Amino acid sequence: MGRLLLPALGRHGLECVHVQSPHPDVHMARLPFPDGFVANVRHHGDVAATATALRELGVDWVLSSGESGVELADRLAAELGTPGNGMSRPTSRRNKYDMVLALRDAGVPHAATIVSSDADEIVKWAEETAGYPVVLKPVASSATDNVVACSSAEQVRAVHEKIMNSNDRHDKPNTVVLAQEFLDGDEYFVNTVSRDGEHHTVEIWRYYKTRLPGGNIIYDYNEPLAPDDPDAKALESYTHQVLDALEVRNWASHTEIMMTARGPVLVECAARFGGGQVPDIIDRCLGTNQVDLIALAVADPEAFHRLPTTAYKLLRRLRYVHLVNADEHGVAPSDEAMAAIRALPSYAHAVTMHPAGNPLPRTVDVATQPGYVILISEDPEQLRADYRKIRELERDHLYAARPQEPAS
Secondary structure, three states: OHHHHHHHHHOOOOOOEEEEEEOOHHHOOOOOOOOOEEEEEEOOOHHHHHHHHHHOOOOOOOOOOOHHHHHHHHHHHHHHOOOOOOOOOOOHOOOOHHHHHHHHOOOOOOOEEEOOOOOOHHHHHHHHHHOOOEEEOOOOOOOOOEEEEEEEEEHHHHHHHHHHOOEEOOOEOOOEEEEEOOOEEEEEEEEEEEEEEEEEEOOOOOOOOEOOOEEEEEEEEEEEEOOHHHHHOOOOOOOOHHHOOOOOOOOEEEEEEEOOOOOOEEEEEEOOOOOOOOOHHHHHHHOOOHHHHHHHHHHHHHHHHHHOOEOOOOOOOOEEEEEEOOOOOOOOHHHHHHHHHOEEEEEEEEOOOOOOOOOOOOOOOOHHHEEEEEEOOOOOHHHHHHHHHHHHHHHHOOOOOOOOOOOO
């Protein structure tokens, strides 16, 4: 998402320096480095030294463009004395257990949670406190990495072992596993932009997810919620409480919430952009977008503060459809294979995550999803019909390898 922030800030006449954090997302590292930065600073672990380099370059703001930069951006902003987030418990914006503790201490509703390097301790907690299913995940990863809903002690032990024997998306070893009560309800995400502790809601979407037979949870599709929807009001109010509890005072955040029978309960909050955005389309359908609002908060805080708390409107109906490869094998779709999707009446945009013809694994998380398609239509039935057609194309041939031409 930081690639999109660069031109947005440029439209306000602001130049950007790139700070490379030491533990980037391993799935994003393959992306080509964008042009347009006036300097590149590689961080080697010494915050004071990196801050000195930024100070010499005249840096006035430090922004995190992704999960791997959240903690470093906060530490650099504190060192430089530039606008940033509260530093009384900075790990609460990355470590999901510290996040829950921050909510607990602030009196904000939260999920029952435990962390442990001992699978039997989690089994005991599940059987005596939380009940099955329980959700296991790494304590500080992202993007549904090893997020599994476990329905038995045996599954808890197997998933716990898998997580403990793997690195997270930032190539850091998992030394503990986080377990949470299974939150039953509808899941949403709320994207916000903050400046000086004032929060503005940019969009609220409902997640539709699929729980696979092995317990992995993957994205199916997302749809935005109208800002005057009663659930939207409750979600917005709760999100702003979460941001205050986590001391998110400046820049972007992406908050995932389950609307349960007892009200909104946090799944997790990330102090950075929401992923997978296409600002032009979001702007057309919601009247604003998180990237441009971040740039406004930096360049013109007075104009930013004049915005209404709920900064978006539902101008057009849209649906983000996450592509899913259900087979053990497959290949990334060719331009020819995607033509059938582009021909759908509501088609607006598509992103594929791998070059055409590259091998695809079975989809079990965000990293293994082949991409996504954006549909826009004023007719809800058209959106549903085109969604069903995408799933039909996937089952039929979308990820099939092209047959070999016969030898001449």
